[in-house]
Amino acid sequence: MADAPLRVMVVDDEAPARRRLRELLDDCAGALPLVVVGEAASGREALDLLHTVSADLLLTDIHMPEMSGLELARHVLKLPQPPVVIFTTAHDEYAVQAFEVNAVDYLMKPVRVQRLLAALEKVPHLKPVPAARLDQLPGPTRRFLSVTERSRVVLVPVEEIVYLKAELKYITIRTTQREYLLEESLTRLEEEFAPRFVRVHRNCLVARDFVRGFERRVGDGGDAHWEVLLRDVPETLPVSRRQQFIVREIGRESQ
Amino acid sequence: MIIRQDTIALELPDFRNLGTILRIVLAVNALTAVAALVRESQLDLWAAQWFEISAVVEPHLMVQLVVLYAIAPWLARQPQPAGALTVVAITLAVGLAVHALFASQIPQPPLALLRHELFALAACAVLIGYFGLRARALSPAIAESRLQALQARIRPHFLFNSINAVLSLIRSDPKQAETALVDMADLFRVLMRDNRELVPLEDEIELCRQYLALEKLRLTDRLNVEWHLNSMPAGALVPPLVLQPLLENAVYHGIEPSSAPGVVSINIFYKGGEVHAILRNPYQVEGGRHHAGNKMALANIRERLQLHFDAEGSLESRVRDSVYEVHIRMPYRTVKTAPARDAADERAKPGRDATPPRPPVRPEGPELARGNTGAPHG
Numbered sequence: 001m002a003d004a005p006l007r008v009m010v011v012d013d014e015a016p017a018r019r020r021l022r023e024l025l026d027d028c029a030g031a032l033p034l035v036v037v038g039e040a041a042s043g044r045e046a047l048d049l050l051h052t053v054s055a056d057l058l059l060t061d062i063h064m065p066e067m068s069g070l071e072l073a074r075h076v077l078k079l080p081q082p083p084v085v086i087f088t089t090a091h092d093e094y095a096v097q098a099f100e101v102n103a104v105d106y107l108m109k110p111v112r113v114q115r116l117l118a119a120l121e122k123v124p125h126l127k128p129v130p131a132a133r134l135d136q137l138p139g140p141t142r143r144f145l146s147v148t149e150r151s152r153v154v155l156v157p158v159e160e161i162v163y164l165k166a167e168l169k170y171i172t173i174r175t176t177q178r179e180y181l182l183e184e185s186l187t188r189l190e191e192e193f194a195p196r197f198v199r200v201h202r203n204c205l206v207a208r209d210f211v212r213g214f215e216r217r218v219g220d221g222g223d224a225h226w227e228v229l230l231r232d233v234p235e236t237l238p239v240s241r242r243q244q245f246i247v248r249e250i251g252r253e254s255q
Numbered sequence: 256m257i258i259r260q261d262t263i264a265l266e267l268p269d270f271r272n273l274g275t276i277l278r279i280v281l282a283v284n285a286l287t288a289v290a291a292l293v294r295e296s297q298l299d300l301w302a303a304q305w306f307e308i309s310a311v312v313e314p315h316l317m318v319q320l321v322v323l324y325a326i327a328p329w330l331a332r333q334p335q336p337a338g339a340l341t342v343v344a345i346t347l348a349v350g351l352a353v354h355a356l357f358a359s360q361i362p363q364p365p366l367a368l369l370r371h372e373l374f375a376l377a378a379c380a381v382l383i384g385y386f387g388l389r390a391r392a393l394s395p396a397i398a399e400s401r402l403q404a405l406q407a408r409i410r411p412h413f414l415f416n417s418i419n420a421v422l423s424l425i426r427s428d429p430k431q432a433e434t435a436l437v438d439m440a441d442l443f444r445v446l447m448r449d450n451r452e453l454v455p456l457e458d459e460i461e462l463c464r465q466y467l468a469l470e471k472l473r474l475t476d477r478l479n480v481e482w483h484l485n486s487m488p489a490g491a492l493v494p495p496l497v498l499q500p501l502l503e504n505a506v507y508h509g510i511e512p513s514s515a516p517g518v519v520s521i522n523i524f525y526k527g528g529e530v531h532a533i534l535r536n537p538y539q540v541e542g543g544r545h546h547a548g549n550k551m552a553l554a555n556i557r558e559r560l561q562l563h564f565d566a567e568g569s570l571e572s573r574v575r576d577s578v579y580e581v582h583i584r585m586p587y588r589t590v591k592t593a594p595a596r597d598a599a600d601e602r603a604k605p606g607r608d609a610t611p612p613r614p615p616v617r618p619e620g621p622e623l624a625r626g627n628t629g630a631p632h633g
Contacts, residue, residue: 013514014416014473014474015475016419016420016424016472016473016475017416017423017473019423019427020419020420020422020423023423023426063412063511065511065512065513065514066514090411090412090415090416090419091410091411091412091414091415091416092412108415109416109419110422
């Protein structure tokens with residue numbers, strides 16, 4: 001393999017921190033061929049940028065508004081060729097412990113140039129950390145779910161999701177606008193976002209904010225069951241017998 | 256209100272402190288209720304008895320509190336036990352005067368004066384004992400160690416991010432890097448020094464400015480600060496680090512979690528003998544940020560306010576229209592009073608301060624404050 005320069009992207013919400021990292025990367029460039037392909041002030045900006053340029057390495061701050069660096073690492077995994085992610089953090093003893101345990105690479109800010117160089121040298125031999133291991137790291141819950149559409153990563157804000165429905169291999173994400181297909185486990189999603197979503201059926205989680213009410217329906221066989229009525233979307237969802245108690249629970253909350 | 260007792264520290268309370276006045280009123284009324292119970296065991300008559308006793312006791316109490324309030328600054332300068340004996344003398348004198356006034360209107364039973372004075376002396380002794388014990392409990396060792404433990408701790412997060420921001424300036428803008436480092440040095444000097452004594456408000460404001468300058472360095476346009484200090488009493492004495500930790504919270508919880516610019520506003524003014532500080536920042540609904548840290552800082556400052564000012568200092572916080580607001584209220588003071596009123600303790604540490612310990616005297620009054628309300632910095 002020819003030694004193509006390492007393509008690095010820097011993500012940090014603080015401009016001085018980005019500038020500092022760039023300076024350090026310049027210092028490393030003599031010892032290791034590299035090129036900074038972009039800088040982003042937020043996770044969303046970084047994802048957008050990654051659709052136009054490809055990177056081998058993403059150096060991202062953890063503590064950022066809207067989307068944390070950990071969440072960004074989850075979303076970039078959906079790219080056709082995800083970069084390796086190395087986190088930078090000023091101080092977070094708990095996170096750092098978790099990084100050690102899960103063998104996730106990180107750099108402490110202020111970053112020492114030797115330490116950065118050592119990390120860069122390892123990158124070609126590293127694989128992106130899988131989602132399961134990223135999930136082990138403590139941090140805020142995700143603000144977005146990400147799906148791949150035509151090799152682009154599309155972010156779906158969690159607060160816009162009306163319901164999540166498991167169907168065969170995929171989960172359907174329903175927002176007021178449209179549907180997306182997601183490859184994740186419904187149970188994991190339920191745990192991660194509790195109490196935002198409530199399970200109304202073995203295969204379905206509904207956002208409490210979007211529950212408009214319940215309606216009693218009688219099926220063809222004469223069995224009666226509850227249907228969830230939703231805000232802003234026309235379809236209704238059946239409540240399973242096992243989950244019937246949530247009808248009363250949500251009814252009580254809305255009083 | 257003191258009787259000499261060697262086992263109890265003779266320590267007069269601050270008779271101008273609302274908390275002290277409240278405690279005296281409550282204690283005397285409780286004692287009156289007990290006295291009524293001693294004289295009348297039937298419950299329905301007991302209230303009438305209490306009322307009868309109160310008719311004499313309350314005027315005495317009110318007059319005495321007014322007298323003590325008036326001479327409080329002078330009294331605080333007196334050595335012990337002279338100060339305590341003065342309080343005893345005042346108690347007896349006021350008792351005599353009130354009795355004379357009553358006797359001129361309504362004929363009093365024999366020995367009424369003696370009983371009244373004995374009751375007053377007993378109440379006096381109980382209260383002296385109580386305040387002595389309280390002073391000991393709050394001072395010096397306990398209150399000071401508590402104050403020390405309560406000293407605001409800066410977030411490590413801020414320290415390392417700031418160092419990183421300064422590093423980023425060294426190559427491109429060495430001058431600004433120098434300013435930032437000096438600001439940091441000043442900030443940490445204050446954080447690491449002995450922070451038990453009150454400091455002038457303008458010093459605290461200067462510290463806040465240095466802190467915010469450092470934050471501005473890394474947050475750039477996202478952090479906007481509005482100062483409203485036109486009617487700030489610059490010379491008022493406040494607990495050190497009473498505002499800076501709150502600004503740190505405002506930045507951490509109000510500015511950092513959003514990529515949109517936000518405003519932190521600081522409004523400090525003098526009103527009705529009190530210094531008010533109102534800090535506002537945008538309220539962010541945060542996923543996973545530790546609001547516990549904010550609560551701890553608030554509890555810390557609240558407790559320090561209480562140690563310094565008792566019931567006269569307060570801290571309240573609320574959220575309104577997606578703005579988070581903290582309101583601090585402190586009495587206006589311009590002369591130092593040690594938190595635990597341990598002037599004697601100060602004297603016992605020679606060489607710590609070249610100036611002689613100043614007596615714990617309260618400010619002359621609001622007139623002084625009004626003459627002193629210019630904002631020190633723009």
